[in-house]
Amino acid sequence: MTTGTAIGALKRARSGVGNAGPGRSANNSKRRFSHSRIFFLFLLPSLILVILLNLYPVIYAGIQSLSNGDLLSAGEFVGLANYIAVLQSPEFWHAAIFTVVFTIVGVFGSWIVGISLALLLRTRIPANGVFKVLLLLPWVVPIVVSAMSWNWLVATPQSPLPMLAQALGFGNVLFLANPFLAQITVCVFKVWISFPFMMMMMASALTSVDVNVYEASKVDGATAVQTFTRITLPMIARTTYISWILMTIFCVNDFPSIFLLTGGGPVNSTQTLVVLAYTTVFQNFQTGPGVAIAFMMTIVLVIISTLLYRQIRKVNIE
Amino acid sequence: MASFTGSSFSRRGFIGLAGAAAATAALAACSTGGGSSGGSSAAIKFWNMPWGGTAFNPLDEQITKAYVPASGLGAATYQEVQWANFTQTFSSAVASNTGPAVSSGGGTQAFQFAQQGKIAYADNLLSSWKSNGIYDDFFDGLVDTLKTPDGYAAVPYNLDVRVSWYNKALLDEAGVQPPTDWNSYHSVCAALKKNGVYGFGLGSGAGNFTGSHILAAFMINNGGGLFDENQKPACNTPENVEAMEFVLDLVKSGFSDPAAATYTSANVQAQWAAKTFGFGWDGAGLAASVTGDVVKDMVVGDPLKSNSGKTGGLYLPNNIMMYKNTPNQANSEAFLTYYYQNMKQLWTKNTGIGLPPLKSIAATPEFQADSNNVKIVKEWQPIFKTWAAPGGTGLFYNIANTVDGTAPMTTFAQSILLGNTTATDALNTLQSSITGLMK
Numbered sequence: 001m002t003t004g005t006a007i008g009a010l011k012r013a014r015s016g017v018g019n020a021g022p023g024r025s026a027n028n029s030k031r032r033f034s035h036s037r038i039f040f041l042f043l044l045p046s047l048i049l050v051i052l053l054n055l056y057p058v059i060y061a062g063i064q065s066l067s068n069g070d071l072l073s074a075g076e077f078v079g080l081a082n083y084i085a086v087l088q089s090p091e092f093w094h095a096a097i098f099t100v101v102f103t104i105v106g107v108f109g110s111w112i113v114g115i116s117l118a119l120l121l122r123t124r125i126p127a128n129g130v131f132k133v134l135l136l137l138p139w140v141v142p143i144v145v146s147a148m149s150w151n152w153l154v155a156t157p158q159s160p161l162p163m164l165a166q167a168l169g170f171g172n173v174l175f176l177a178n179p180f181l182a183q184i185t186v187c188v189f190k191v192w193i194s195f196p197f198m199m200m201m202m203a204s205a206l207t208s209v210d211v212n213v214y215e216a217s218k219v220d221g222a223t224a225v226q227t228f229t230r231i232t233l234p235m236i237a238r239t240t241y242i243s244w245i246l247m248t249i250f251c252v253n254d255f256p257s258i259f260l261l262t263g264g265g266p267v268n269s270t271q272t273l274v275v276l277a278y279t280t281v282f283q284n285f286q287t288g289p290g291v292a293i294a295f296m297m298t299i300v301l302v303i304i305s306t307l308l309y310r311q312i313r314k315v316n317i318e
Numbered sequence: 319m320a321s322f323t324g325s326s327f328s329r330r331g332f333i334g335l336a337g338a339a340a341a342t343a344a345l346a347a348c349s350t351g352g353g354s355s356g357g358s359s360a361a362i363k364f365w366n367m368p369w370g371g372t373a374f375n376p377l378d379e380q381i382t383k384a385y386v387p388a389s390g391l392g393a394a395t396y397q398e399v400q401w402a403n404f405t406q407t408f409s410s411a412v413a414s415n416t417g418p419a420v421s422s423g424g425g426t427q428a429f430q431f432a433q434q435g436k437i438a439y440a441d442n443l444l445s446s447w448k449s450n451g452i453y454d455d456f457f458d459g460l461v462d463t464l465k466t467p468d469g470y471a472a473v474p475y476n477l478d479v480r481v482s483w484y485n486k487a488l489l490d491e492a493g494v495q496p497p498t499d500w501n502s503y504h505s506v507c508a509a510l511k512k513n514g515v516y517g518f519g520l521g522s523g524a525g526n527f528t529g530s531h532i533l534a535a536f537m538i539n540n541g542g543g544l545f546d547e548n549q550k551p552a553c554n555t556p557e558n559v560e561a562m563e564f565v566l567d568l569v570k571s572g573f574s575d576p577a578a579a580t581y582t583s584a585n586v587q588a589q590w591a592a593k594t595f596g597f598g599w600d601g602a603g604l605a606a607s608v609t610g611d612v613v614k615d616m617v618v619g620d621p622l623k624s625n626s627g628k629t630g631g632l633y634l635p636n637n638i639m640m641y642k643n644t645p646n647q648a649n650s651e652a653f654l655t656y657y658y659q660n661m662k663q664l665w666t667k668n669t670g671i672g673l674p675p676l677k678s679i680a681a682t683p684e685f686q687a688d689s690n691n692v693k694i695v696k697e698w699q700p701i702f703k704t705w706a707a708p709g710g711t712g713l714f715y716n717i718a719n720t721v722d723g724t725a726p727m728t729t730f731a732q733s734i735l736l737g738n739t740t741a742t743d744a745l746n747t748l749q750s751s752i753t754g755l756m757k
Contacts, residue, residue, distance in 0.1 A: 155523075155585050156577055158592055176523070177577040177736070263524030264725075266579045266732045282405055284726070284755050285430075285719035 065291040075288075082288035083296070091268065092293065095276040099252060099297075102187055102272055106251035107244055109191035114198025114243075118206055119232075121199075139196035147260035150189055151176075176262055179269035186258050186270045190251065197250075198243055205239035206232070238312055245308045252301055273297050360645035361392040362653045365399050365408075365418040369476055369636070370670030377669055385656050391649040399423070412436050412641065419644035420654060426718035428464065428472035428639040433715045438640040439469030443651045452658050455676045457695075463635045463704050465712045472637035473654070476672035479602050479633040480528070480535045481698050482619035485612060488515050488596035499623035500564055503597075507573035510596040518565075518574040519589060519598025521581025522731040528583065530727035532599040533734060534705070535632035536561040540624040543707030544721055544752070549714050551756065553749035554742065557708075560625065562734060562741035569737040579735035583607070590616070602673050602694050618690040621701055633702035634722075635713070636672065673699075716756050726751035 065082055069075020086092050117135060121128060138146065154161045154175035165173040175185045209232065217227050233240070255274045258264060264271035264279065271279075273293055281290030364382050368375055375398045382396040397418070399407055404423060411417035412431060431437045444461065447453040453461070460474045484496055492510050497503035507517030522529025537543055542557030568574055575581070575589065589595045591610040597619070605616040621629045638657075644650045658676075665674050666684040673694060674680055680695050705717045721727050730748045733739045 151582065151585070155580065155582070156588060156594075157575070158588075158594070172576065174577050176580040182580070260524060262580060263728070265523065265728065266736060267729055268725075279725040283724050286755070 061291050062295065064287055065295050066288075068288055078288065082292040086289050086292050086296070091271075091276065092273075094268065095271045095273050098183065098270065099272040099274075101183070102190060102254075102258075103248055103251040105187040106190040106194060106254070107247045109187070110194035110198045110247060111202075111240070111243065113191060113195035114200075115202040117195070117199045118202035119228075121203065122206060135199060136196045138193045143193065143256045144260060146193055147189075147257065150185075150261060154185060177266055179266055182262050182266060182270050186261055189261060190254065190257055193257065194247060194250065198247065201239055201243040202236065205236035208239075209235045241308050241312045245305050248304055248308075249301055252297060358645035359390055359392045362387075362394045362420060362645065362649050363397065363418040364394050364653065364657075365397045365421040365423075367399055367401060367404065367422050369422070369672065370664070373667065374664065374669035374671055377663060377667060381657065381660050381663065384660070385653055387649060388652060391652065392645055394653050412643070415643050417641060417643060419650045420638060420640050422475055422636060422638050424718070424722075425478065425634045425636050426713055426715075426722050428637055429466065429713060429715045430718050431639065431641070432466060432468065432471045436641055436643065437471055438642045438644065438647055438650065439471065440464075440473050440640060441469045443640070443654060444470055444473065446651065446655065447658075450655070450659075452655070452676070455678050457675060457677060457680075457699055459711060460635060460675055463706075463712050464637055466714065471713075472639035473658075474635045474675035475638045476636050477602075477633055477675060477699075477702075478636055478672050479694060479698060479702060480531045480599060480631060481602060481694055482597065482599055482622070483519075483590075483604050484597040484617055484619050485590070485593065485595070485615045486617050487615040488513070488593060492596070496617070496619050497597075497622060498620050500625050503622055504568070504571075504573075506597060507568060507571070511571075511573055513596075514594075515596035516573060516575045516578075516589070516594060517597040518568040519578070519586065519595030520574075520600065520735075521578050521583065521586040522728060522735055523580040523582045523585060526581065526583050526586070527723045527728065528586070528600060529578070529581075529731035529735060530721075531632055531634075533562070533565060533731050534721070534727075535599070535630075536565055538630040538632055538703050538707045539622060539628065540564075540626055541628040541630070541708060543703065543705075543709070544748075545706050545709045545717075547709035549706070549709060549716060551720065551749055551752045552709070553752070554745040557626070558745055559741045562745060564625070565734055566737060566739075566741055569735060574735060574737075579732040602691065603670065605690060606670060616690070618693045618698075621698055629701045630707070631698055631702050632707075633699075633704065635675070635704065719757065720752040720755045724752075724755065726755070 064075075066077060066079060067075040068078050068082075121132060121135075125131070153159055156162070157166075157172055157174075159175075161175060162173050165171070174181060176182050213231055213235070214227065217231055222230065252272075253274055254272070255278060258270055258272055258275050259278070262270045264275045274297065277290045277293040277297070280286045280293065362385075366375070366378055366382075379396040379398070382394050385394040387393055399421075405427075408417065408421070408423055408427065408431075412434075428437055432439075444453055456474060457477075460477075461470070464470050464472045464474065488510065489496060489506065492506070492513050492515070494506045494509045495502075497506045503517070510517040520529050520532050534544060537558045540557045540561040542555050542561055544551060544553055544558075546552040575594065577585075581589070586595070586598070586600065587604070587607050587609070590598070590604070590608045591612055593612060602618075605613055608616060621631060623629055638654065640647070640650045640654065662676075662679050662682065664671050665679045666682050668684070673691065674685070679685060680691075686692055704711060704713050705721055706712055706714060726748060729751075730744055733744050733747070734741075
């Protein structure tokens with residue numbers, strides 16, 4: 001068989017056509033059409049549900065962002081006025097910058113802690129299982145409880161951490177009342193509640209790395225750092241990228257952490273875009289601009305996710 | 319929080335909760351249009367908030383369900399609505415015509431729904447109450463705080479007030495008498511500071527709007543306030559500047575807890591319990607919320623005379639409203655008449671609800687047994703004003719979306735309590751923020 005004949009045969013095989021020709025093509029296509037119809041009918045209820053629950057709200061929200069209506073009425077179409085007003089607001093840009101900082105610290109901070117603990121838990125340490133459960137607690141405990149606990153830890157001068165800071169000679173440290181320290185506090189809080197998720201993701205990824213590779217690297221004389229950077233990280237890259245995508249989405253959309261701990265204050269210093277969107281709609285009753293903020297957040301998230309997915313594809317190809 | 323101007327914005331709805339919004343719209347589209355003021359005998363839906371402790375709603379439900387309607391009219395059903403996301407709860411229910419016929423809710427909620435044409439004005443109800451004595455039983459001027467050009471948006475229910483509190487033992491320890499004016503208040507704060515106690519105790523942290531209320535109360539105390547007679551924002555007035563300069567002086571003198579800007583209500587109560595606050599500002603229920611041996615020493619202070627010799631304070635008249643979406647408007651009114659004639663127990667059984675709107679309840683022996691409440695009614699109630707001060711007395715639509723629990727007010731309070739601004743700058747920022755939110 002020549003190369004050309006082989007390729008032709010392969011194409012025919014892929015399209016379900018044998019050497020003898022298409023055969024009973026009319027009957028087949030009829031059957032396929034009938035099957036498709038049945039499949040479609042089965043799919044229809046779910047499709048309607050998905051459209052009702054997902055597509056319609058997005059379209060409705062899109063309309064809201066372009067109008068001056070409210071939950072009770074559609075309002076009038078105002079074009080891009082809401083988007084323009086939001087983009088011209090210094091408050092929006094301040095919130096956007098802090099959202100970026102919060103997300104970067106949240107993603108990479110929790111990843112560094114998570115992967116460190118995942119590597120540590122791979123070693124044989126006593127009561128490994130107990131540690132695993134304890135380390136999962138920040139993720140498992142409801143965020144309201146966590147936020148209240150942290151408030152107790154840092155809010156007043158009599159709280160444990162300010163007392164400790166005072167005892168160590170740092171003076172009266174205002175973890176929440178000082179705008180800069182409040183930003184650090186909410187970022188650390190985010191890392192604290194998120195690292196167990198990263199730890200689980202990394203732990204599961206590490207189990208998939210073949211131990212023979214490590215043994216081979218040992219034979220080749222690789223150092224611990226080389227093993228980590230040249231073997232472990234590349235081999236868990238896919239899971240790492242996925243966890244980064246997920247954590248980015250979690251951080252950008254994280255409303256309760258900040259709202260419960262600082263409410264976005266003091267003087268808006270810890271306000272992220274999602275908190276700004278909430279206060280714009282539900283405290284200031286400005287629906288259009290609030291929805292516009294949320295839409296812009298969504299667009300940015302889609303772009304970031306797409307970029308990271310491309311990275312995953314690259315990893316798969318390599 | 320800045321306001322986003324550039325077009326005529328509306329309110330309510332949120333993409334983050336787009337599902338809720340869409341569901342609302344879908345429900346609205348599917349609904350039959352709800353009730354009417356016709357003559358259905360369906361039950362009256364009464365939704366009430368957790369205004370007190372755990373005993374409040376069960377007793378309230380009991381009162382509601384004991385309503386015996388006139389022949390042909392429906393009974394009353396009861397639903398407790400939590401404060402968490404109550405705006406969304408009411409908005410989506412009202413939009414979808416599945417909401418209550420009668421409800422309480424946020425203090426300015428009635429004005430928002432009135433603007434949407436969803437409220438059944440209480441003029442007829444109040445007229446009928448003139449003949450059965452309920453109308454005259456309200457504290458003077460209270461009913462008119464809910465009057466709009468189109469009618470009474472609601473009827474007063476319980477009063478959320480902002481008053482001064484002090485720890486008697488800590489004042490005794492400092493060797494000072496309770497203050498009566500701003501000057502003596504300054505001296506009391508200075509004396510308390512010597513003992514490591516704060517004299518300007520309050521909070522303005524996450525979910526705590528009391529701080530902004532107190533600052534507005536100081537403006538009203540000095541004859542100022544946030545709105546002029548045309549219901550337009552008027553923040554940067556000489557009265558307000560003087561009041562905020564006085565407050566900034568308290569803050570900069572170290573009389574205020576440096577972390578107060580971010581204190582939640584729980585943090586504030588903890589500071590009272592820890593005896594770190596010796597004098598401060600809060601609601602009428604503060605003593606009931608504070609734990610420990612400090613409770614017995616908690617006393618409501620006297621209204622203070624400002625430097626210009628004026629007195630005044632802020633109160634938030636919570637209210638009950640009726641909706642057009644009712645099975646029967648006559649039944650909504652009949653139920654409310656019954657409720658007001660029987661709600662006394664909510665106060666006499668100490669359920670923790672705010673101050674009563676009716677003089678007859680304030681006169682009960684149970685209420686009179688609490689000297690702090692008696693003092694508030696006797697000395698503070700006559701000088702209270704609403705957010706509409708100094709221009710007017712009645713609440714109005716724009717209060718809800720500009721000053722009542724809004725982000726610009728919290729930001730304003732936090733900037734003052736951090737002490738790194740001037741009165742004029744802070745008031746100018748507030749003026750521009752709330753002007754942008756006006757509709």
